[in-house]
Amino acid sequence: MGLYLFFIFAILTLLFAITIYITGKNKREDTYTDLETEEWYCPECGFHVQAGDKCIYCDTSKP
Ligand SMILES: [Zn+2]
Incomplete structure (x- = not known):
């Protein structure tokens, strides 16, 4: 019985x-929407x- 209650x-x-x-x-995603800090992968x-919104290696803008 004790094990059952613990479960x-x-x-x-x-x-x-x-x-x-x-x-x-969800709260964190809402905050980031306004701050333009969404992560993305550089296509180049x-x-x-x-x-x-710019790649620090090749200066490609966010698609
Ligand atoms: Zn790049």
Whole structure:
């Protein structure tokens, strides 16, 4: 019986953690939408640009 209760508690904790994670992720994406910090890959050299709209290696603008 004790193990059964522990199992339910573990699942509830996991669901709670997932909810917090998803909520925080959505909030972060909303904030970034305004700040123009979306990550993208440069089509010319393949560099992973993490901020800005220009590749720092070959000066290619964001597609
Ligand atoms: Zn580039």
